[in-house]
Amino acid sequence: MGENLDFDKIVQEFRGAFHDGQLKLQPSTITFKNRKTSKAEQIQNSDIENTYWQKRAKGSCFKLVLKNGTTYRFDGFSENDYPKLEDFTKKVLKKPIEKNELCVKGWNWGKANFFGDSLSFEADGKTAFEIPLKNVSNTNAQKNEAILQFHQNDDAAVSLMEIRFHIPAAGPDQDTDPAQEFIQKVLNKADVISASEADAICTLTELNCVTPRGRYDVKFFTDFIDLHGKTFDYKISYDHILRLFLLPHKDGRQMYFVMAMDPPMKQGNTRYPFLIVLFNIEEIISVDLTISDKTREKFGERIEKLDESISGPYHEVVSRICRTVLDKKITVPGNFSTSAGAKCLACSYKASSGFLYPLERGFLFVHKPPIHLLFSDIANVKFDRSSQGTRSFDFEIDHKNGTKYVFSGIEKIEQDRLGEFVNSKGINISKSQKSFAQSKLDMDEDNEHDAYAERMKQEGREKDEDDDDDDEEDEDFEGGSESDDDIEYDSEASIDSSDESGSDSDSGKKKKGSDDEKKAKKKEKSSSSSKDDKKSSSKSKEKSSKSDSKSASKRSSSTKESSSKDSSKKPKPTDDSKTYKSAEFVEDDSDSD
Numbered sequence: 001m002g003e004n005l006d007f008d009k010i011v012q013e014f015r016g017a018f019h020d021g022q023l024k025l026q027p028s029t030i031t032f033k034n035r036k037t038s039k040a041e042q043i044q045n046s047d048i049e050n051t052y053w054q055k056r057a058k059g060s061c062f063k064l065v066l067k068n069g070t071t072y073r074f075d076g077f078s079e080n081d082y083p084k085l086e087d088f089t090k091k092v093l094k095k096p097i098e099k100n101e102l103c104v105k106g107w108n109w110g111k112a113n114f115f116g117d118s119l120s121f122e123a124d125g126k127t128a129f130e131i132p133l134k135n136v137s138n139t140n141a142q143k144n145e146a147i148l149q150f151h152q153n154d155d156a157a158v159s160l161m162e163i164r165f166h167i168p169a170a171g172p173d174q175d176t177d178p179a180q181e182f183i184q185k186v187l188n189k190a191d192v193i194s195a196s197e198a199d200a201i202c203t204l205t206e207l208n209c210v211t212p213r214g215r216y217d218v219k220f221f222t223d224f225i226d227l228h229g230k231t232f233d234y235k236i237s238y239d240h241i242l243r244l245f246l247l248p249h250k251d252g253r254q255m256y257f258v259m260a261m262d263p264p265m266k267q268g269n270t271r272y273p274f275l276i277v278l279f280n281i282e283e284i285i286s287v288d289l290t291i292s293d294k295t296r297e298k299f300g301e302r303i304e305k306l307d308e309s310i311s312g313p314y315h316e317v318v319s320r321i322c323r324t325v326l327d328k329k330i331t332v333p334g335n336f337s338t339s340a341g342a343k344c345l346a347c348s349y350k351a352s353s354g355f356l357y358p359l360e361r362g363f364l365f366v367h368k369p370p371i372h373l374l375f376s377d378i379a380n381v382k383f384d385r386s387s388q389g390t391r392s393f394d395f396e397i398d399h400k401n402g403t404k405y406v407f408s409g410i411e412k413i414e415q416d417r418l419g420e421f422v423n424s425k426g427i428n429i430s431k432s433q434k435s436f437a438q439s440k441l442d443m444d445e446d447n448e449h450d451a452y453a454e455r456m457k458q459e460g461r462e463k464d465e466d467d468d469d470d471d472e473e474d475e476d477f478e479g480g481s482e483s484d485d486d487i488e489y490d491s492e493a494s495i496d497s498s499d500e501s502g503s504d505s506d507s508g509k510k511k512k513g514s515d516d517e518k519k520a521k522k523k524e525k526s527s528s529s530s531k532d533d534k535k536s537s538s539k540s541k542e543k544s545s546k547s548d549s550k551s552a553s554k555r556s557s558s559t560k561e562s563s564s565k566d567s568s569k570k571p572k573p574t575d576d577s578k579t580y581k582s583a584e585f586v587e588d589d590s591d592s593d
Contacts, residue, residue, distance in 0.1 A: 003027070005088055010076045011058060015135050016156030018058070023074055025085075027092055030064070032074065043072065051089050052100045053082060063100070069116030069189070071132065103128045112165065112182070117189045131163070136190035140233060141179040144169055148186060152266070162268055200226075202289045202321060210256075210367050211276040212267065220325055222298045234265050236275070243372075244330045245364060246319055247357055250342045255279045255315040256366055259322075274370035279315035286311035287321075302327060334360040336421050339413050347395070347407040356395070356407050358421050363397065371405060373397060380428040383415060398430075 005025040011018040012032060021034045030043045043064065052063040058075035062085060065071050077085075082097075089097045103126035110123035119131040131148070138149040146165045153159060167178045201220040209216055209227075212234075216227040227234040236259075245258035257277045264273035287310050296303055306324050310317050319330055333343035336358040344355035349365055357364045362374040377400055384394040386408060393415050394408040410418070422429060 003088065003091065005084055007077070007081065010074050012072075012074055015151055015153035016159045017153045018075070023062075025088055025092075032072075045093060048093055048095075051085075051093065051095060051097045053085070053097050054100045054102060056102075065116055071116055071118050101126055114185050114189075119186065133186060133189035134191045135160075136186060138233070138235065139183045139186055139190065141177075141183050144179055146179050146182045146186075149266070151191065152263070161266070199292070199294065200290065201295055201325065202287050204285075204287065204318065208278050209276065210278050211274055211370060212265070212272050220321065222295055232267055234267075236261060236265065238326055241326055241328065244319075244322055244326070244328055245359075246315065246330050246332050247355075247364070247366065248333070248343055249278075250344055250346060250355055252342075253281055255281060257315055257318060258364070258366065258370065260372060274372075276367050276370060277318070279313075279318070281313060281315070283314045284312065285314045285317055287317055299325065299327075331359060331361075333357055336417070338417065345395075345407075345410050345414055345418070348409045349405070349407055353409075356410075358418070365405075365407065373399065373405065375425055375427060377401075378427055380430045381422055382430055383419065386410075 004027075007023045007025075009020070010023040010032070011020055012034075013019075019034050019036060021032050024031045024033075028045055030045065030048075031040055033040045043066070047066045047068070048064055049067045050065045052061075052065070054061040054063060056075055060075075060077040060079065060082070062074045062077055063071065064074075086097050089095055103123045105124060107123040107128065110121055110128060113120045113122060117133050119133055121128045121130070135150045136148050137151045140147040140149075144167055146167055148163050148165075150160050150162070152161070165182065167182055170176065170178050199221055201222070203220075204218040206215050207218050212232070214229045214231070216229045216234075219226040219228070223238060225236045225238075227236070240261045240263060241259060242262055243260040245256070245260075247256040247258065249255060255278075257279060259275040259277075261273055261275065264271040265275070266272075289306055289308050289310065291303060291306070291308070302324055306321065310320065322328070323330055337343060338345060344357045344366075347354070347356050349369075349371065352368045354368060355366050357366065362372060362377075364373075365371040379398045379400045381398070382396040384396055384406075386392040386394050391412050392409050393412055394406055395410055395418065397405045397407075399405065419429070
């Protein structure tokens with residue numbers, strides 16, 4: 001009976017988060033100590049009704065169900081720990097531990113059973129999953145659907161937001177709605193703020209809410225505010241409300257009433273940190289208050305400030321009730337005003353248009369999305385040129401956490417007033433990158449004529465260099481020299497081939513006659529070419545007069561080299577006839593020159 005068991009690596013699940021700790025089993029109590037908070041939670045062994053053994057994601061689970069319906073689950077056990085726990089439950093608790101197998105088929109249809117403070121969904125005769133009803137924050141029924149919403153834990157990496165159960169419609173023999181009956185069973189064990197209609201202090205009907213959008217009936221209770229709409233219901237605890245604002249619209253005919261909350265209202269994955277109601281100034285209302293003894297005990301003397309019947313403009317009546325019940329001051333705009341006398345600046349944040357209110361302790365943007373920035377959280381502000389035109393500017397706020405908020409499209413005439421307001425609050429104003437870039441562009445425009453002159457000078461120098469290059473190419477050109485060499489070489493080659501091919505004198509004479517005719521034709525061609533050469537030589541002389549001595553020496557050296565090459569290419573004579581013919585051709589060629 002004096003046996004004790006200690007398990008070190010045990011975790012306890014709480015609203016989706018697992019807390020490491022130590023589980024100690026003693027003859028009289030079972031104690032779990034949280035390592036992070038050092039909080040110890042004790043369970044009396046005499047209060048335990050049943051014990052279960054389950055296989056879960058974190059290993060094996062040791063589940064305890066108390067006589068009052070409370071359930072505790074401890075994960076992190078191994079299979080080797082089962083014999084120890086079984087022996088402990090038999091000897092100390094006098095009850096054997098039961099193995100509870102889970103259904104892993106993945107079916108989404110089955111039967112919902114309520115055991116203690118848990119909802120057990122069974123499929124194929126086995127438990128598929130369990131829901132601790134204390135985690136339920138809100139319920140709603142729509143036709144054949146029962147909707148459960150859950151409290152969120154900031155320590156949990158993944159949180160269950162909502163789950164919906166489809167419940168078949170009632171048969172002809174049933175008088176009650178199955179969905180409503182299901183919701184009522186959940187509410188009996190759920191951690192949902194609820195109160196009877198008799199406990200309501202007052203009721204406001206058809207409030208025009210901008211965020212969340214819709215018309216809601218609002219009821220004030222001793223601990224919370226209940227918003228009832230056509231689609232969704234919200235319950236706001238008084239402890240979650242941080243600030244209240246009453247802001248006039250730019251048109252002067254409407255008023256915004258803003259309520260800041262932390263944690264925010266939740267609807268599925270959407271969070272609403274602000275409740276914004278839009279009132280018409282000309283709307284008059286009369287509200288009757290029900291002040292019970294419980295209400296007087298809760299609020300004390302301040303509830304006596306409210307009359308049993310309040311009448312007046314709608315926004316003033318709501319402000320008086322919230323000021324008294326919540327015991328919080330209502331923030332209104334200060335001394336700032338625009339050139340038109342308004343208390344706000346019309347602007348846009350991203351793609352949404354709204355109004356920016358410079359208040360005494362911060363900026364508030366209404367309404368989509370609502371943004372509240374305290375002066376103590378602002379690192380600096382910037383005034384930028386607007387991309388929409390020259391008649392407006394952008395107001396950029398840099399938060400200390402690195403986030404930037406840009407409010408664009410503010411009228412240019414309001415820049416001086418807003419700048420004076422920012423200076424009066426001691427907020428740093430830094431120069432924007434847009435203004436710096438624009439000033440640099442203006443400087444470039446002022447110096448544009450100097451840059452143009454420099455470019456013109458550079459183009460002139462490049463043009464002069466191009467002209468010099470063209471002159472040098474003309475001086476290097478040698479007209480007629482290559483053509484003369486080619487003619488002399490080709491003529492000698494034809495004469496040699498004719499001499500070598502002839503064997504007798506008759507054939508040689510005939511060929512000689514034909515050669516004479518060819519020579520006559522060549523002389524005519526050479527005479528015409530000589531005229532062209534003279535013209536080209538005259539042109540070359542005119543160009544050579546412009547060139548320097550260095551280029552002339554280059555031409556003379558190149559001419560000597562070409563002549564030496566031509567002389568080396570001439571074949572050596574072997575007999576008198578060949579010598580005579582070659583000499584005769586050379587003389588004719590020299591005469592033509």
